[in-house]
Amino acid sequence: MSTLLIALGVGALYLVVYHTYGRFLARRIFKLRDDVEAPSVALNDDKDFVPTDKFVVFGHHFTSIAGTGPIVGPAIAVIWGWVPALLWVLFGSVLLGAVHDFGSLVVSMRNRGQTVGEISGRVLNPRIRFLFLLILFLALTIVLAIFGLVIAVVFKTYPGAIFPCLVQIPLAVAIGVWLHRKGIGLMVPSLIALALMYLSVVFGDREGWIHSFNMTLAAWPVAHWVALLLAYSYIASVLPVWSLLQPRDFINSLQLITALALVVVGLVVAAFVGGSPIGDSELRPSLDIAAPAFRAGVAGAPVMFPFLFITIACGAISGFHCLVSSGTSSKQLRCETDAQFVGFGSMLLEGFLATLVILACVAGLGLGIQGAGGEVLLGEAAYAARYESWAAAGGLAAKVGAFVDGAANFLKALGLAPQFAVALMGVLVASFAATTLDTACRLQRYVVQELASTFVAKDGEGKTALSGNPLFWLTDKHGATIFAVILAFWVAAIPPQGMDWTWGNVGKGGLILWPMFGATNQLLGGLAFLVIAFWMWRRRLPVWFVAIPTVFMLVMPAWAMGYQLFTEGGWLAEETKNWPLIFIAVATLALEVWMVAEAILCWPRARGVLEEALEPLPRRGSQVDGGRSC
Template identity: 65%
Template structure:
């Protein structure tokens, strides 16, 4: 029952936070005004600036900010115990993450829909704008280089998820085209598409669908990466109403409905247990509350706060808030629902992920020795230990996603759903999140590239097609690099993003700290109280810097001083720290000047 009480308590806490702290921020601090003309109306162009209802923008925003972050981060962080992970997700999402997302959205709404990087030039300095945009470009390049691999890996691990994910694209285009002409709502057509998606999951292991999924699952990783980047280019230059909005809305319904199923399954498992052939197993937390020294793991501080980003606070969210969502909201008053509400929803998702990994796994998982199933069922602490015996056994995409998928699938089985269907639904859940993030990241990178091109006077890259080709091309070149020590052949290509991925966690959280600086200086210029911004801003500037320093200099595996130095990562890390310090100095310099 402890698991159920935690889930219910988190749900209630998020509702209270939305209607208290979120309402205070929206009405008393940011003073959201429904009569204020938003950028989507003032600069409506039918492509990027499109006035849209809050439910549709919420769907886009939530699916874009979530990605696989609130899954893989918490699924790894529970190696330090479930209590630290849960506390960081709960309090971080309410007092840091939701404030960050809402603040970035409002600041962009009041500045023509510009990104926080561009707005930094107004509130800090022209140099800060270029420095900030440079960090944004680096972070988004890593996302684009790695997320094609993430989706391909999910497709290979869960082939039944391929067709349901792919079919969403033509369905979304058909819905977007029809609704744009007719001017009706997205809900009914999206529910029909959602039903078709679930049917394709149910019959994914039968006949032609089985053959289709199996064939595509056998494609090389790099083939998937190239196709997904090409798709991202197309998706990012099309009008938002044609693909981005309907696809994200369909995905949001799918993701929220799946989250609801998981939650209902958790309730059933807590009340009635689950019998998978080895006797009824009750739902209990199998993980330790606190585990300070897991084998091979770094110390919990500061790495817990870097490992769990999405779900607590993530700098990537400021890009979505100020890059795409601010250009679509047709009413400024909807910012609380989209910005604050989406982050709390993601926090609840991260809470469910934690419970799936520390309690859902304990309901039973197949024992695997040397990648071969033994036929035995592991339950309770044995199941947790099988996935979290050491840092090495818990890291890697397959291990992190697999722990969540198996645990959450057990919740669905408690509802009476077949095992194959339950696992396939969770595979689609993960792949869909990753795909929407890839779409949005490519469009965001186009905005950042165009803004940088204006500042650096690179006129050809101010064109949206040229900027997108450049963004996709850079990511594709990085992705094409084989892993260290591997030959240049097709089977080894597509994993180059992994070379820079260890840097992303700290860089991503650093973006959050820098976004807080922009929000802080903007509030100061408006003579608005900003005291509540200072603690999270300091925290999100110090923690990533500390983590970066430990990555560079601590232990035998240190990037710079370790036994086998990684000079590529070291160079990027040092450059990122220099940019951070430079921007902070620009802030200190600006703070000394009187408020204009």
Template identity: 60%
Template structure:
């Protein structure tokens, strides 16, 4: 019953947080006003700025921020014990992650839907804009390079997920056309699309489709990476209502309904036991330690700071500020919808992370096939999580979640085949929605960096950085053309991915297309650092608007210090999963990019401190 108590307790906590702390932020701090004209209406262009109902934006936002992050992070972090992972997810999502996402969304909506990187130049200094955009370029390049590999790995693990994922594309286009162009009510398309997607899971691996899925799953990684980036290019340059928005929306319907099924399975397994084994229903119990005591034997890294960069999505993630300020702020048609989308989506993701933790530490104990053996209880846990090295791989983390959650589904009578296929589609769909959203966001970053170059080029010494001449040049220059910028984003990611992760090795990591893994060790710290810098921008904007900032100051400090600590520790002391630093291992690419990121952070903080001092002087003079 402990598993059920944790799940219900987390749900109650999130409902209370949304209706108390989230409500206070919306009404008393940000003072959301339904009469304020939203950027989607003020700047409507039918492409990026498109007024949209909050339910559809919620679907886009939730699926974009979630990705595989709230799955792979918690699925690995439980090795420190389920209690530290659970506490970080619960309190991190309520007091840090949801505040970060909500704040970035509101700040963007109050600044014509601009990204946090662009706003940084207005609220801190123009140099900070460039520094922030460079960090965004690094982070998003990593996402684009790695997620093609993630999807290829998921397709190899679960070939039956290929047909349902591919079907989502034409289905989304049809729904986008009828809802946006024809004005159809969203209810009927929602029900129909949900039914079609579930039927595709049931019948998508039968007959010739099974043979097709097996053939597609065996494609070289680089083939998948190239095709997925090509798809991302198309999705990023098309009007948002054509593909990106409806695909994310119908994905959210399937993903949230699947989560509901997992919860029902968890309840049934808690009350009556899991699926029968030899006629008996095994009890659902937490088979993992609350706090892992055998740290040396398990080869675990230091829990502080590495727990807080291992679990990013689910607690707090810097990537979310890009979705909030890059796409969602351009779609909401009413300012008061920001709490539902910004704060609510993060709490939903937090609940997903809680279910992932429970699937790995309790659901896994209901049954695990390991080679020729079928294991249950602590034997299943020990086999899956023998040590850090064997558990940190992408396949190991995904398998732990899929096995545990499908065990929940089997407890309500769903077949093992369908349950695993459904959870495979679940993981692959999350990864795909993050990929196409990240590509669109990277296009914005490249456009803004090009715009900074144009501003500087057309500036005279006595003029401000942005002039009327530079504004006109931005509109007409090929450097800011959306097709050119999107191609640039895709080519950078394609080049990074084109290298094999481990040259000469056998298996998937020795193939071209797995090169994003080379830089993946940077992502956890870089992503969380991005969250700290986004907090910094939000804090400055609030200070300039004379809003209370006490509640955001500690999260800002926390998110600036911990990621930098984790990055420096790996560069100079010991990398995650090793007793040697990146320098000792001779991983100079990681050392170079990691050091450059830290330098950019320090530079940005120095600029912020100088700007803060000037703000204080101005406030004193006004008083």
């Protein structure tokens, strides 16, 4: 019963927070207004800037920020006990994550949809902009290089998820064209898309050609998946946002949110009547928390501080979210007042997802998993089998598997078929990863274009010259995206340290830099907070609610990187050194120190002094709603 009380209590807390703290920030601090022309309206180009219903943007935003982060992070962090993981998710999502995402979205909308990296050059100084963009470029390169491997591992582990995930692409294109061209309401397309996607899960691995199709693709080398997914990401990045990226994320969100609702219902049933009967017995195992509340001295595990705050990023706070808020979502919201629903609300929903992951791993697993010898393990034995040591809980398949098995046990408590329950959770994980991949590619395109524009010659009017600079091709969306995709594939193609150059190892190169991603990702959160704080400081707005999170999110990643580099047994102490990883870590620490020093010097002079205004837009009639933004 304690498991159910935690789930219901967290859900109720998030609802209260949204309608109190979220409303306070929206109305009293950011002063959102529905009579202000949003960037999507003022700059509507029917490609990147597209005024869109807030529910569609919510779907895009939620699935893009979630990814596998709120699944993988909590699924490994419960090795230190369920209480620290849950507390960090609760306090992190409310006091840091939701404020970070909401603030990034609002600041971007107030700056014509520019990314936080671009905005930093005006609210701090141009040097900060360049340094910030370099860190963004590094983080997104790691995401693009690793997420093809992530999806490939999920597909190999859960082949029944392949067909349902691939079907989403043509379905999304059809829904996107239908909504955009016909201008109809969301209800009918939403119901049709949801029904078709659930049917694809039910019938997506039946014996016959579909099962053969799934097994054939599951056997593909990782390199094939990485190449295919990066090619797909290129297409999704350069197409108009309404044609693929936006509708795919929207219909994904419908399936994912309803799947989470099913998990909650299953949790309720399991709390009152127990889990699915074991074998031929009528006995239903009781739902209890099988994990210890606190656990110290885990074999091979790093220290809880600071690594708890690096391990759980998405679900508490993640720097990647500032890229989604300021990179894509700010270009699609039709109204300023929709920002609370999308920015603040999505993060709270992600916190609830992370809570369900924690409960699935510490209680759901106890309802029964198969042991190494084929026996059924229950309760503490099930938890111990997955979390005996850091090595046992490590590896993507183990982390994802703990959630999938635990959550599937909740679904099986409803009487759902085990095959369907596992396939649905596999689709959930793979879909989250895929939406992060295609959004990350589009964001990397923006970052490459912004970096290239720094070096491309300008004409007399300050506009980018059309020729005469060898980097000009990177300012074009096709050139920037091709560069991003090729670089990501090159990084992915390098075999990880200690592995031979074989076809089976090609595609795993993202693992070389993956140990850096957690700290780099969290550092982005601190830097985004820094931009938000400066933007508010210049307008004499209260900064109390971002000051402590800013310091916290700058200190924790630096602490983690320093620990990994310089402590006994750290990267510099290893006999076979991973020099690319060491170089990137040292360079990132140096960039952070430089940026913080620049910010400290700038802070006293910035109070009440507005940054340089953007150039006025040429007057033209709005293309939406007769000139009204809402």
